[in-house]
Amino acid sequence: MTELAVTDPLPKPKRDIAPILLPVALALVTIPLIGSPSTWLTLTAASLAMGMMIFIMASGLTLVFGLMDVLNFGHGAFIAVGAYIATLVFAPFAASVQADSLWVNLAVLAPAALLSMAVSGALGLVVERVLILPVYGQHLKQILMTTGGLIVAEQTLYALWGPQIIPMPLPASLRGSFILGDVAIAKYRVLATLIGLAVFVAIQLVLNRTKLGLLIRAGVENREMVEALGYRIRRLFLGVFMTGSALAGLGGVMWALYREQVHASMSDELTVLIFVVVIIGGLGSIGGCFIGAILVAMVANYGGFLVPKLALVSNILLMVAILMWRPRGLYAVTSR
Amino acid sequence: MMILSGDPPRSRALTLVLVVIILALAATPFLFPGAKALNVAAKICVFAALVASYDLLLGYTGSVSFAHTMFYGIGSYAIAIALYGMGPNWAAVATGIVVGLPLAALLALAIGLFSLRVAAIFFAMITLAVASAFQVLASQLSWLTGGEDGRSFQLPELLRPGTVLVSKSLFGFEINGRILTFYLVFAVSALMILALLRVVNSPFGRVLQAIRENRFRAEALGFRTVFHLTYANCLAALVAAGAGVLNALWLRYAGPDTSLSFSIMLDILLMVVIGGMGTIYGAIIGATIFILAQNYLQSLMGVASKAASEAGLPLLPGLLHPDRWLLWLGLLFIASVYFFPTGVVGRLRNGGGDKSADASH
Numbered sequence: 001m002t003e004l005a006v007t008d009p010l011p012k013p014k015r016d017i018a019p020i021l022l023p024v025a026l027a028l029v030t031i032p033l034i035g036s037p038s039t040w041l042t043l044t045a046a047s048l049a050m051g052m053m054i055f056i057m058a059s060g061l062t063l064v065f066g067l068m069d070v071l072n073f074g075h076g077a078f079i080a081v082g083a084y085i086a087t088l089v090f091a092p093f094a095a096s097v098q099a100d101s102l103w104v105n106l107a108v109l110a111p112a113a114l115l116s117m118a119v120s121g122a123l124g125l126v127v128e129r130v131l132i133l134p135v136y137g138q139h140l141k142q143i144l145m146t147t148g149g150l151i152v153a154e155q156t157l158y159a160l161w162g163p164q165i166i167p168m169p170l171p172a173s174l175r176g177s178f179i180l181g182d183v184a185i186a187k188y189r190v191l192a193t194l195i196g197l198a199v200f201v202a203i204q205l206v207l208n209r210t211k212l213g214l215l216i217r218a219g220v221e222n223r224e225m226v227e228a229l230g231y232r233i234r235r236l237f238l239g240v241f242m243t244g245s246a247l248a249g250l251g252g253v254m255w256a257l258y259r260e261q262v263h264a265s266m267s268d269e270l271t272v273l274i275f276v277v278v279i280i281g282g283l284g285s286i287g288g289c290f291i292g293a294i295l296v297a298m299v300a301n302y303g304g305f306l307v308p309k310l311a312l313v314s315n316i317l318l319m320v321a322i323l324m325w326r327p328r329g330l331y332a333v334t335s336r
Numbered sequence: 337m338m339i340l341s342g343d344p345p346r347s348r349a350l351t352l353v354l355v356v357i358i359l360a361l362a363a364t365p366f367l368f369p370g371a372k373a374l375n376v377a378a379k380i381c382v383f384a385a386l387v388a389s390y391d392l393l394l395g396y397t398g399s400v401s402f403a404h405t406m407f408y409g410i411g412s413y414a415i416a417i418a419l420y421g422m423g424p425n426w427a428a429v430a431t432g433i434v435v436g437l438p439l440a441a442l443l444a445l446a447i448g449l450f451s452l453r454v455a456a457i458f459f460a461m462i463t464l465a466v467a468s469a470f471q472v473l474a475s476q477l478s479w480l481t482g483g484e485d486g487r488s489f490q491l492p493e494l495l496r497p498g499t500v501l502v503s504k505s506l507f508g509f510e511i512n513g514r515i516l517t518f519y520l521v522f523a524v525s526a527l528m529i530l531a532l533l534r535v536v537n538s539p540f541g542r543v544l545q546a547i548r549e550n551r552f553r554a555e556a557l558g559f560r561t562v563f564h565l566t567y568a569n570c571l572a573a574l575v576a577a578g579a580g581v582l583n584a585l586w587l588r589y590a591g592p593d594t595s596l597s598f599s600i601m602l603d604i605l606l607m608v609v610i611g612g613m614g615t616i617y618g619a620i621i622g623a624t625i626f627i628l629a630q631n632y633l634q635s636l637m638g639v640a641s642k643a644a645s646e647a648g649l650p651l652l653p654g655l656l657h658p659d660r661w662l663l664w665l666g667l668l669f670i671a672s673v674y675f676f677p678t679g680v681v682g683r684l685r686n687g688g689g690d691k692s693a694d695a696s697h
Contacts, residue, residue: 071457134674141673143400143460144609148670151602155663159654268598272468275461283457309476316469319462320450 019287019330023294030302038183043301049189051297052196053258057251058274058281058289059203060244066220066284066333068237070132071139074146075248075274076267077153081123082116082249083256083266084157087166089115097171105171116253117246123153124245128238150267157264166262174257192254199247200290207286216240220284220333276315280322282329291330295322339530341537345617350684354617357624361522365515372631374514378521378586380627382579385525387607388532388619389575394605395614396536397568398548402601403447403463406470407440407573409596411580414439416487416590417480424490429585437577444573448566471596486591491517495585521582528575533616535571544568545614602662606669612679621680629665634658 027044034040061075089112090097096108131149135141170188177184207213219226219233227233255270256262277296281288299318304311322330345351357380360367364377390404414436415429422428451462474481481487491513493499499513535541546554547561555561584590594600603626611622638658645653655663676683 071460073460131670139457140394140398140400141677143457144605144673145670147602147605148666148673151606151666152663152670155660155666156655159657159660159663160651162654163659272465276465279458279461279465313469313473316465319465323450 016331019291022330023291023298026295026298026302030298030306033306034302038181039305041183042185043305044298045185045189045193047294047298047301049186049192049196049258049297050301051294052193052200053251053254054270054273054277054297055196055290055293056199056254057248057270058277058293059199059286060241060247061274062278062281062284062286062289063216063220063240064237064244065278067216067240068219068223068233069137069139070142070237070241072127072132072146073143073271074127074131074149074153075244076271077150078120078123078245078248079252079255079270080157080262080264080267081153082120082252083168083262084161084166084264085116085119085249086112086253086256087161087168087262090168097169100172102173105173109171113250113253116249120249120252121242121246124242125238127245128241132241150271154264154267161264163264168256168260168262170257170260188257192258195250195254199250200286203286212236273315276319280319280329282326282331282333284333285329285331288329288331288333292322341530341534343533343537343616345681345685347685350617350681353684354620357620358526365511365518366509374518376627376631378518380623381522381525382583382586383604383607383623383627384620385528385582386576386579387604387611387623388529388616389572389579390604391608391613391616391619392532392536392544392568392572392575394608395612395616395618396541396544396548397565399452399565399569400460401463401569401572402460402598403467403470404572404576404604405596405598405601406467407444407576408580408583408600409470409474409590409592410440410443411436411577412584412590412595413474413481413487413580414577415581415584416489419489419491420482420487424492426492429492433581436581437574440573440577441570444570445566448569449562452562452565452569467601468598471592471598474596475592482591484592486589486594488589491585491588495520517586521586524578524582528578529616529619532575536616540564540567548614599662606665609669609677610665610672610679612681612683613677615679615681618679618681625680626665629661633664634661637661637664 030043031037031040034043057075057079060078061072065071089108093108096104099105127146127149131145132142135145174188174191177186178190205213207217215226215231215233215236219236223233252266255266259266273296277289277292279292280295281290281292295318296315299314300311303314310317326332345354361377361380364373368374368377386404386408390401393399393401393404415432418428418432418435422431447463447466451459475484477483478485490496493513495513495517497512497514499516500510501513501516502509502511504510536544543554543559543564546557546559547564551561580590580595583595587594607622607626608619609622610618610625611620612618635658637656637660641653641656641658644656654660672679678686
């Protein structure tokens with residue numbers, strides 16, 4: 001034990017950097033396997049973009065669990081709702097979407113994304129009040145209630161929009177790729193990566209630099225203590241839940257544009273992916289969720305290129321491997 | 337009492353409902369003519385057993401699994417692939433059972449050992465991920481499973497509809513291979529449900545309930561909770577695979593939509609919750625209500641939807657469209673989790689005339 005003088009700063013907690021190195025190592029290891037550096041760069045860019053989109057969708061889920069011990073199986077519904085709402089904006093402005101000007105395109109895209117976020121966030125409010133509030137602290141009922149919510153939301157989407165797949169064309173100026181030498185990187189992927197990074201940085205800033213973030217982090221660590229200090233953690237939680245839902249909506253719009261189509265079943269498909277990410281990252285950890293999303297996307301992209309058959313179960317293999325290494329995910333935040 | 341393992345329905349109303357359902361199912365080939373009624377009855381039998389096995393997990397151990405259709409699908413596909421590959425004979429049926437059931441139990445063991453050690457919530461998420469991977473795998477390995485088309489196959493001679501066992505002139509009914517298959521499904525399902533009833537009323541079942549109520553305390557009392565949970569998971573998987581075998585035999589087909597899809601998983605959840613968790617009897621009632629609704633509510637909704645669209649109402653035609661029946665059952669599901677978590681069985685037990693059930697309140 002070293003003696004601390006009164007004037008010394010408190011010792012900093014040790015940084016756990018092994019998980020951060022994991023995606024880097026994975027990327028480096030695959031260079032010789034893939035062979036061609038240009039293919040590798042394209043795949044890496046694709047993984048980053050896909051990872052960012054998954055991160056945006058998963059971040060809300062992991063925070064909601066960390067803060068309030070609520071596992072929302074209906075999280076996927078917010079994704080689908082966000083995507084459908086965006087089609088509402090896209091349809092009447094189809095001409096502007098196809099105009100060959102970045103600014104005109106963005107003038108449609110930005111309001112569409114904002115509206116999607118607003119509607120998903122509002123839906124989050126309703127879901128939290130109606131479905132989750134009555135069953136706080138009861139895991140089994142939470143899972144059942146939110147699964148029921150997922151069914152109802154999906155069926156309502158079918159009822160309102162019909163069961164067919166709705167095409168969602170990418171705006172004209174976001175199509176195509178940047179060509180650097182012999183490397184082609186799709187423009188939309190660059191945009192998706194930038195948005196994802198912005199969301200990550202914003203979340204980190206709020207969590208680490210504001211009082212609100214301090215309360216959220218404290219709540220994740222020990223809810224009762226925060227309550228005992230007189231903060232209304234329920235209200236804090238509602239805010240986090242709505243933000244998470246809104247982010248899921250944003251992710252839904254981005255994913256729909258990435259796939260260029262919208263369908264209510266996208267919520268099922270993405271729910272699984274998000275769960276894998278959240279488990280890998282460690283329930284409640286934003287940093288873990290970020291790394292987990294990139295890892296999942298990397299395994300999907302590299303795996304799909306190297307051994308296409310394996311890509312089908314690559315997520316599960318990744319999850320098993322990570323849980324063997326760290327049974328509670330990359331970063332175990334909560335004590336639960 | 338012996339046959340019910342000392343766990344009777346404990347309510348006059350519930351007993352009556354169960355007796356009516358079982359008698360109606362048993363007499364379906366004679367009471368309700370037509371292929372549709374027989375199909376519905378067989379489906380109720382298969383799902384009653386499947387849902388009962390899920391109840392062992394959800395109702396008695398309190399762990400939510402999303403991989404139950406995977407085991408169901410393993411049973412279905414094992415029979416389908418065996419009969420498709422080896423031709424319509426009894427050796428193929430035996431092979432399917434001998435391969436399928438242990439495979440399901442082994443997979444359940446692996447998942448259980450891997451994920452039941454950690455928090456219950458992990459189990460739900462991991463089973464969901466594994467099940468979805470299995471579903472993709474089944475549709476991609478098309479040389480084995482027939483991909484999205486699935487596998488159709490011929491049944492052994494004795495079970496074919498063309499085989500007339502007792503001709504119409506004798507009793508006024510023709511008893512053919514189809515009806516024999518129905519009774520096979522009925523009998524095996526009933527046996528599996530009775531076996532589950534035995535399991536949940538054994539000392540082992542009591543430990544499972546103790547784990548559900550307070551896992552920490554059960555562990556402190558010296559029970560190896562992981563062992564018990566994994567064992568229950570394997571038993572449930574075995575019965576689910578058995579139900580899958582029956583399903584494939586009845587449909588003469590196994591495919592992703594009928595035996596693997598995620599929507600079947602949701603159906604099972606709906607049935608077990610509406611019927612009543614932790615009762616086993618709830619499985620029979622839940623399956624009956626759900627499958628009757630699935631088959632007959634839809635036509636009712638079609639009429640209502642048409643009427644609404646003729647009246648020129650907005651939105652309603654879409655909401656009442658026959659394909660949207662799951663929407664209404666979803667709402668019923670949420671309402672039943674919220675308002676009567678014990679389901680129909682719990683309601684009947686508390687509302688019916690039996691005093692001993694009231695005492696526990």
